[in-house]
Amino acid sequence: MNTEQDPRSDHFLYKEIRAELQTLPFGRVMCTRFPPEPNGYLHIGSAYAIHTNYRMAQRFNGTFHLRFDDTNPLKEDIRYVQAIIEDMKWLGYDPESHIYYGSDYSETIYDAAVQLIRKGKAYVCDLTPEEMKLHRGTLTEPGTDSPYRNRSIEENLALFRKMKEGEFPASSKVLRAKIDMKSPNMTLRDPVLYRILYAEHYRTGTEWCIFPMYDFAHPIQDAIEGITYSLCSIEFKEHRPLYEWVLNELETPEPPRQREFGRLSLTGVVTSKRFLRQLVEGGYVDGWDDPRLPTLRGLRRRGYTPESIQSFVEEVGNIRAHSTVDISLLDQLLRQDLKAKTVSVMAVLQPLKVVITNYPEGETELLSLENNSENGALGTREVPFSSTIYIEREDFMEHPVKGFHRLMPQGEVRLKGAYFIRCEEVIKDPVSGEVTELRCTYDPLTKSGSGFEGRKVKGTIHWVSASHAVEADIHLYERLLLDDKLPEGDNWAEVLNPNSRVIVSKALIEPYIETAAPEQKFQFFRHGYFAVDTRLTTDHQLVFNRIVPLKDSWNKR
Structure with missing residues (x-):
C-alpha cells in the first residue's frame, strides 16, 4: 500500500x-x-x-x-x-x-x-x-x-x-x-x-x-x-x-x-458502558439490541449499514481529544449509502379510505413502477391498482391552508405511478365528525407512463390498493436523549425523549414487501428508510424499524 x-x-x-x-x-x-x-x-x-x-x-x-x-x-x-x-x-x-x-x-x-x-x-x-x-x-x-x-x-x-x-x-x-x-x-x-x-x-x-x-x-x-x-x-x-x-x-x-x-461521543446517544447497562437493566430500553442504543447490535437491528458506519468513523478521522460529533453526520452518510441500494415502495402509515367510483369494481390493474429512480439496475416492479385504495390521512385536508397541494374537496392530485384522481365527496362519522372516506373519480387518460402530455397537477401522493395491501407495524425512532444531558444518579426518566420510539400499528404497504427478509431495507416513499426488524418480525407479522427519515428533522424542532 x-x-x-x-x-x-x-x-x-x-x-x-x-x-x-x-x-x-x-x-x-x-x-x-x-x-x-x-x-x-x-x-x-x-x-x-x-x-x-x-x-x-x-x-x-x-x-x-x-x-x-x-x-x-x-x-x-x-x-x-x-x-x-x-x-x-x-x-x-x-x-x-x-x-x-x-x-x-x-x-x-x-x-x-x-x-x-x-x-x-x-x-x-x-x-x-x-x-x-x-x-x-x-x-x-x-x-x-x-x-x-x-x-x-x-x-x-x-x-x-x-x-x-x-x-x-x-x-x-x-x-x-x-x-x-x-x-x-x-x-x-x-x-x-x-x-x-x-x-x-x-x-x-x-x-x-x-x-x-x-x-x-x-x-x-x-x-x-x-x-x-x-x-x-x-x-x-x-x-x-x-x-x-x-x-x-x-x-x-x-x-x-x-x-x-481521542474518545468519540455522539449527540443524542449514550456511549458509556456503565450508563448503557443502567438503561438496559433499568428497563428503559428493550435490551442491548434496542434500536435506540448505539450498540452495534442496536444499530444493526435498526438498519444501519456497515458501510455507513465505516464511512462515518473514516470521516471523523483521528482526533486528539474527547470529541462529540453530531449524529446527523452518521445519518447523512447512511442516506448516501442507502439512496442507490434500496427499492422505493409505497407505505401508508395513517390510512384514509378512498373509493374511486368510476373505476370498474372488482377489477385489478398491474402498474409498472421503477424500484429506484437513481439506479436503473434495480429494475421495476408491478403494483396492483383497484377501485378502493388507501392514502395518507395527512394527504387530505377538507379546509386546505395556503400552500397545501395535495388532495382537497373538488381538488385533483396524481397518484404516484397511476392516475389523476379528483375528490368529489367527503364521508364523515356522524358522531365524531371525523373524515372516514373519500369518494373520488379518476381520469383514465392520465395513466403514468402512457406518454400523456395533458394537464398538470401540483401534488403527487402515494397509495396502496385496499385488497392487496400488507399490514405491518412501524416503529419510528428519534434520539434517545432530549438534550444530550446525562442524569444525576440513575434518574433517566428526566432526560429521556418520550417520543424516542413511536409505534404505528397496522400500517398498509404494497405487496412487494410481503416476502421481505430480516434486515432487508427499503425506502418508504416520503417516510424515510426502513428495515425489517430482526427480533419482532414473525411469519404472520412484519415489523419495520425506521432507520432514518429522508431529511434530518431533529435540529428543526
Whole structure:
C-alpha cells in the first residue's frame, strides 16, 4: 500500500507513527490490536477504536489482532465473546485467524509477576481497599508507603505462591508494583498487579483464583503477540508510564509502544458502558439490541449499514481529544449509502379510505413502477391498482391552508405511478365528525407512463390498493436523549425523549414487501428508510424499524 498517497495521511496519529517507523524501532511488521473486555456489547465508540487500529495496520502493511481482555471472571461471559466476534465481522473488520484470549497467557503473566518480585519490584500487600485508598494520597498530596512494602523477596514469593494456591480469602491480599508513592502520576503509586477472586472463568474454569489487573496484563499480552503499537483512547494516556514501566522492568526487547487518540461521543446517544447497562437493566430500553442504543447490535437491528458506519468513523478521522460529533453526520452518510441500494415502495402509515367510483369494481390493474429512480439496475416492479385504495390521512385536508397541494374537496392530485384522481365527496362519522372516506373519480387518460402530455397537477401522493395491501407495524425512532444531558444518579426518566420510539400499528404497504427478509431495507416513499426488524418480525407479522427519515428533522424542532 502506498501510504504517501493516502488522503488521510495527514492525521496526527499516522504522521507520528510514520516518523517513528523511519527510525526502524522494530524488527517485525506493524501489528495492532483491539482488546475488548467480554463483559458487554460493542458500540459506536468501539467501532471508532476498532477502525483506528485496523486501518493503521493496513496502512503500514501489517496485521490486526482481536484479543479479549478476559481477566475478570465476575463479569465476563462467552456470549459476549461470540457477540463481539460476530459484530466485528458484520462491521467489516474481520480479524480472521488472529483471535486471541488474554486468559491463555495466564502462566506467562504469572511468571512475569514472579520476575518482578525477584527484582524487588513487586510485593504482597495486606491493606484493605479502603486503607489502600487512604494511603494513595490525592492529586495535591503524595501517598504513603504501605506497611507491607518492605517485605523480603522470599516472603513475597511465598505469599504470592500461596495466593495462587488459594490459601487466602478473596480480596485479603494483592500483589502491588513497587514504584513511587510520591509520583505526581497517581497511576504509578504502587498500582495493584494481581488480586484474589474465587469465581469460575468462562475459559479456564477454576484453574486460577488470582487474576492480573488490566494495566499489568495488557503490555505483557502485547509483547507476547508481537504488537508494535497499542493504540488506545485518550483516557489511557496517564497509564502509558505504567505500560512502559512493566515492559522495561521485564526487559522486553523491542517493546510495543502505546499511543493515544481521542474518545468519540455522539449527540443524542449514550456511549458509556456503565450508563448503557443502567438503561438496559433499568428497563428503559428493550435490551442491548434496542434500536435506540448505539450498540452495534442496536444499530444493526435498526438498519444501519456497515458501510455507513465505516464511512462515518473514516470521516471523523483521528482526533486528539474527547470529541462529540453530531449524529446527523452518521445519518447523512447512511442516506448516501442507502439512496442507490434500496427499492422505493409505497407505505401508508395513517390510512384514509378512498373509493374511486368510476373505476370498474372488482377489477385489478398491474402498474409498472421503477424500484429506484437513481439506479436503473434495480429494475421495476408491478403494483396492483383497484377501485378502493388507501392514502395518507395527512394527504387530505377538507379546509386546505395556503400552500397545501395535495388532495382537497373538488381538488385533483396524481397518484404516484397511476392516475389523476379528483375528490368529489367527503364521508364523515356522524358522531365524531371525523373524515372516514373519500369518494373520488379518476381520469383514465392520465395513466403514468402512457406518454400523456395533458394537464398538470401540483401534488403527487402515494397509495396502496385496499385488497392487496400488507399490514405491518412501524416503529419510528428519534434520539434517545432530549438534550444530550446525562442524569444525576440513575434518574433517566428526566432526560429521556418520550417520543424516542413511536409505534404505528397496522400500517398498509404494497405487496412487494410481503416476502421481505430480516434486515432487508427499503425506502418508504416520503417516510424515510426502513428495515425489517430482526427480533419482532414473525411469519404472520412484519415489523419495520425506521432507520432514518429522508431529511434530518431533529435540529428543526
